[in-house]
Amino acid sequence: MRFFKINNGLIQEMKYHSNDEITALIEQSDWIDAHNPTNEDRHLLSQALGLKLPASNDVEEIEASSRYFMDHEGLHVHSLFLSPTEGRHTTVNIASILQKDRLITLREGSIADFRLLRLRARKGQVHSDDVQSLFITILEQKVENHADTIEDIHHQLEKISYTVLEDEEADWEECISRLARLEDSNGKIRLCLMDTQRVISFLLRHLQSTPDQLETLREIVRDIETLMSHTTFLFEKINFLMDSAQGFINIEQNQIIKTFSIAAVVFLPPTLIASIYGMNFQLIPELEWTFGYPLALALMVASGFAPYFYFKRKGWL
Secondary structure, eight states, rough: OEEEEEEEEEEEEEOOOSSSGHHHHHHHEEEEEESSSSHHHHHHHHHHHHOOOOOHHTOOSSSHHEEEEEEEEEEEEEEEEEESSSEEEEEEEEEEEESSSOOOEEEOOOHHHHHHHHHHHTOOOOBSSSSHHHHHHHHHHHHHHHHHHHHHHHHHHHHHHHEEEEEEEEOOHHHHHHHHHHHHHHHHHHHHHHHHHHHHHHHHHOOOHHHHHHHHHHHHHHHHHHHHHHHHHHHHHHHHHHHOOOOOOOOHHHHHHHHHHHHHHHHHHHHHHHHTTTTTOOGGGGGTTTTTTHHHHHHHHHHHHHHHHHHHHTTOO
16 A cells, blocks of 8 residues: 655655554545555555445446446446456556545556556656645546557557568468557557546535636546547558558469469369370271370460460450
């Protein structure tokens, strides 16, 4: 667990050296961030704050009434955050309880937004007057990171676009695999943005905000709308590149099938001639000819070259 205090408009992390100090820090903290809390941590928080913490299954609920609600404990918000993993992104649900003088966040995954926020807090770069503005700052940081991730996906698509459309030695299987990962990440970003829209809509209805905080929330909504449009563009570009890669694969496969088809037609007449003279009949006049064998060979060669030159003349080769 990590504990933060708002001092003179800045978020500062409070360090502790033993578990005996935790109870006092819980009562003093403005923001409590519980990362992968144990049952003991949950019990300690519940006892110190006098509230019931949501279970993991409750945080995963998708109904709006279960994700955003208000009770005597404060505003409850269960929001999706993007979590980068090796090769692709995943989503993590974070349970937030926003009270009048305290913010509690419970999460079971590593979130880049929180790491960056802690780094900025250590450098004195996170300004906040109260816990409400702190929660809005977390949402603002979340949307900014999504924008950076979308920009990164766009750069990766530009590289794949060159590979698919211009590189003659492209590995189509690898390209399709990379496109599938980018499509998955883009979809999860869009899901997180849609979830953030619902969170802000809930806050605008229930949060007692100052005019500056309300304006910040509206600016975040406008940023989200812009990013949603960009994710739509990325979906279209990914689908175009996917179709292009599959189209080039089909062209290569058709070329291979075409080669085999022409080879079969070229070798069919020689095979027919060889089959005729391979029959076991006594009354085959050519068997007694001196030049019968060379004649059969000449016929097979001629019958093989004839369809080849015909296809060449038609432009099929």
